[in-house]
Amino acid sequence: MVRKLIAGNWKMNGSVSFASELVGGLLTRIEQEDVSADFVVCPPAALLGSVLALTKNTKLSVGGQDCHENVSGAHTGDTSAELLKNVGCQYVLTGHSERRTDHGESNADVRAKSKAALNAGLVPIICIGETESERVSGNTLKVIEEQVVQSLPDEADPNQIVLAYEPVWAIGTGKTATPDDVAEVHNFIRGLLVSRFGDEPAQKINILYGGSVKPSNAAELLAVSNVDGALVGGASLKVEDFWAIGVR
Numbered sequence: 001m002v003r004k005l006i007a008g009n010w011k012m013n014g015s016v017s018f019a020s021e022l023v024g025g026l027l028t029r030i031e032q033e034d035v036s037a038d039f040v041v042c043p044p045a046a047l048l049g050s051v052l053a054l055t056k057n058t059k060l061s062v063g064g065q066d067c068h069e070n071v072s073g074a075h076t077g078d079t080s081a082e083l084l085k086n087v088g089c090q091y092v093l094t095g096h097s098e099r100r101t102d103h104g105e106s107n108a109d110v111r112a113k114s115k116a117a118l119n120a121g122l123v124p125i126i127c128i129g130e131t132e133s134e135r136v137s138g139n140t141l142k143v144i145e146e147q148v149v150q151s152l153p154d155e156a157d158p159n160q161i162v163l164a165y166e167p168v169w170a171i172g173t174g175k176t177a178t179p180d181d182v183a184e185v186h187n188f189i190r191g192l193l194v195s196r197f198g199d200e201p202a203q204k205i206n207i208l209y210g211g212s213v214k215p216s217n218a219a220e221l222l223a224v225s226n227v228d229g230a231l232v233g234g235a236s237l238k239v240e241d242f243w244a245i246g247v248r
């Protein structure tokens, strides 16, 4: 079993003072407690400098929320994985459903971005998950298989990738998948990874669950087989809630 990873995706929220307060609160707790999980925060790009300055030489890792597939060039408004690495990030989210929806990102785009992350020395947290209509029509596992097969780059190294299963209908809605639903999909994903990488390497890959994770449901979700952590949105914006999700 791998060490659990608790990732906080701030999405398009926060400010310099918010970052200082939230990161300060997390660092105080990380320094005082014997923590059994790793924590990473993914602030919006404009706050990366502030957060990286606050977390330098600490146990709190930082990730970007997206990266461009190219190393550099004429791509106004985008950020390369190389630059994220250069400023001190260790992780980057790729293929979050909000990127897939808001920016039309396909599995092929996610694959290219994840490849760029790996080439830059970042760990991509590759997000997958079915929509409500895909679940209702019984296509959840088919969609998950397509996303895993098509979003993972050929270069994927089992020591350097994280997967995050986020049912789209559970994101920011307060609805959570049942432990049985989560177990079914996470076991299925593990099976796909075993087929691809072999049993031992595949067991080293953290598979996170995301979608309305909060302190009241975290223990139950994190106890599910093959759930190796959480990708947290709303609840990662409050120190006490984010901390309570990862520390028990």
Ligand SMILES: O=C[C@H](O)COP(=O)(O)O
Residues within 6 Å of the ligand: 009, 096, 166, 170, 171, 172, 173, 174, 210, 211, 212, 213, 231, 232, 233, 234, 235
């Ligand atoms: O990246 C995080 C997920 O989209 C989950 O967001 P949420 O915890 O607000 O549902």
